Amino acid sequence: MSGLTGVYWTLIRTALAEQLQYRAAMVIWLIGRVVQPVIYLAVWTIVAQARGGTAGGYSVRDFAAYFIVVMMVEHVTFTWNMFEMEYRVRTGEFSPLLLQPLHPMHRDVARNISYKFLTTVVMLPTCLLMIAFYEPRFELAAWSLAAFALALPLAFAMRFFLEWALALAAFWTTRVAAFNQLYFLALLFLSGRMAPMALMPEWLQTLAYWLPLRWVVAFPAELFLGQLVRAEAVEGLAMLGGWTVVSWGMLALVWRCGVRRYAAVGS
Amino acid sequence: MGELAYRVNFAVQLLETLLTLGTALAALAVVFGHVDDLGGWQPAELVALLGVFFLMGGVIGVIIQPGMQSLMEGVRSGTLDFVLTKPEDAQILVSLGEVRVWKLADVALGLTVIGLALGQVEAVLSPLQWLGFAAALAAGSAIVYSFWLILATFTFWFIRLDNVLIIFQAMYDAGRWPVAIYPGWLRAALTFLVPVAFAVTVPSQALVGRLSVDVLALAIGMALALLLASRLFWRFGIRRYAGASA
Numbered sequence: 001m002s003g004l005t006g007v008y009w010t011l012i013r014t015a016l017a018e019q020l021q022y023r024a025a026m027v028i029w030l031i032g033r034v035v036q037p038v039i040y041l042a043v044w045t046i047v048a049q050a051r052g053g054t055a056g057g058y059s060v061r062d063f064a065a066y067f068i069v070v071m072m073v074e075h076v077t078f079t080w081n082m083f084e085m086e087y088r089v090r091t092g093e094f095s096p097l098l099l100q101p102l103h104p105m106h107r108d109v110a111r112n113i114s115y116k117f118l119t120t121v122v123m124l125p126t127c128l129l130m131i132a133f134y135e136p137r138f139e140l141a142a143w144s145l146a147a148f149a150l151a152l153p154l155a156f157a158m159r160f161f162l163e164w165a166l167a168l169a170a171f172w173t174t175r176v177a178a179f180n181q182l183y184f185l186a187l188l189f190l191s192g193r194m195a196p197m198a199l200m201p202e203w204l205q206t207l208a209y210w211l212p213l214r215w216v217v218a219f220p221a222e223l224f225l226g227q228l229v230r231a232e233a234v235e236g237l238a239m240l241g242g243w244t245v246v247s248w249g250m251l252a253l254v255w256r257c258g259v260r261r262y263a264a265v266g267s
Numbered sequence: 268m269g270e271l272a273y274r275v276n277f278a279v280q281l282l283e284t285l286l287t288l289g290t291a292l293a294a295l296a297v298v299f300g301h302v303d304d305l306g307g308w309q310p311a312e313l314v315a316l317l318g319v320f321f322l323m324g325g326v327i328g329v330i331i332q333p334g335m336q337s338l339m340e341g342v343r344s345g346t347l348d349f350v351l352t353k354p355e356d357a358q359i360l361v362s363l364g365e366v367r368v369w370k371l372a373d374v375a376l377g378l379t380v381i382g383l384a385l386g387q388v389e390a391v392l393s394p395l396q397w398l399g400f401a402a403a404l405a406a407g408s409a410i411v412y413s414f415w416l417i418l419a420t421f422t423f424w425f426i427r428l429d430n431v432l433i434i435f436q437a438m439y440d441a442g443r444w445p446v447a448i449y450p451g452w453l454r455a456a457l458t459f460l461v462p463v464a465f466a467v468t469v470p471s472q473a474l475v476g477r478l479s480v481d482v483l484a485l486a487i488g489m490a491l492a493l494l495l496a497s498r499l500f501w502r503f504g505i506r507r508y509a510g511a512s513a
Contacts, residue, residue: 043305175279
């Protein structure tokens with residue numbers, strides 16, 4: 001295991017050096033990640049005000065707290081694998097990576113972690129600015145925060161496996177743009193980014209319960225905000241853990257099929 | 268063969284925009300499960316706004332953005348020098364140089380959505396109101412174009428500006444909702460920094476009969492002022508531009 005740790009340390013250091021060169025571009029990319037939650041927060045604020053102060057149990061300040069936390073959780077867990085894989089396969093950049101003894105996924109994990117680490121410098125002050133401006137209502141509980149600390153890395157892993165596996169669709173077709181867009185559409189509604197799950201129609205909530213996306217973003221956010229009782233927290237952690245295993249299995253399977261196909265296409 | 272490529276691009280563009288439209292409509296559906304109107308806007312009126320959003324997006328995507336993007340690329344790669352040697356006005360050449368025909372799919376979809384939404388509201392707009400809408404659209408397009416030209420002119424001094432496109436995309440996305448719902452700082456940014464308000468919200472207000480004369484006058488005034496300012500800035504940039512080999 002120490003071998004892998006050493007490898008990761010090197011990979012992360014390399015990634016940090018690479019990414020620092022593009023720091024201006026990185027900050028610009030963050031604008032989109034901040035504007036989206038701000039948009040939905042504005043919409044739901046109007047809804048709450050129109051309903052006399054609360055909608056679905058959320059007051060304006062509750063909405064503010066929710067969307068700020070969701071913004072941070074989304075930021076920590078998001079990946080760009082699906083865009084990059086298509087680019088790599090198309091340009092043939094992927095071939096040399098496949099020849100190396102190290103599984104290409106490790107490099108991507110390291111780059112993702114490095115990115116998150118670097119962008120914290122911008123996201124954290126932004127988050128604090130938003131807290132100062134929106135005056136969100138936080139009712140935190142120590143045990144819930146501890147559960148959150150457990151759920152977040154798990155959510156990161158699960159989402160990474162899932163999106164890396166989905167990214168491998170690029171092995172079968174280069175027209176992944178529509179497929180990716182469908183995924184992000186599902187992500188928007190099923191993960192709690194568009195609205196707290198409690199505000200979605202019943203049938204959507206049920207659908208989201210049985211799919212992984214809700215456990216990646218909405219669940220850690222609800223844990224942080226102390227909105228769940230212990231039973232629900234345990235249930236959520238179980239779902240999250242279960243989906244992590246499933247997406248890991250899916251990844252392994254798709255990888256094996258994909259590599260075989262990739263090699264076949266070349267020859 | 269080129270024809271086929273365009274048709275495929277057209278189809279892909281249409282599919283992408285349909286998905287975006289579907290997403291936006293689904294979001295509206297969720298929101299209107301809780302309220303009857305959003306800040307005074309009825310559901311059908313917000314759908315009309317979506318139509319304007321796609322219409323404008325199409326106009327920007329067909330002619331404004333490609334021209335400015337290839338201008339920025341031309342500064343970086345030095346090919347702008349060839350354009351500058353031609354006798355015609357360089358600004359016209361770079362502005363109309365690139366056309367992405369398949370983006371017309373967005374224009375067509377936007378118009379369709381507007382038509383359907385107005386049909387729902389059973390709105391009958393007077394010729395004057397249609398004129399106001401057309402004027403607002405023209406002003407909005409002119410403002411977006413000037414904004415892009417100013418940005419592109421900056422590449423004479425700051426060559427690595429291609430990521431600015433990302434800022435525009437991110438902030439244009441906010442145009443799917445009426446700008447009035449946003450907090451003051453964002454509203455200001457969407458009016459004076461990235462002109463989304465003039466591109467989408469103002470023409471939509473004209474469609475639903477809520478455009479006041481002073482706002483329209485402001486839009487037209489800003490359009491003229493920015494067209495002049497961007498032209499002057501462009502000429503200043505061209506004069507100072509020593510060429511790629513300098």
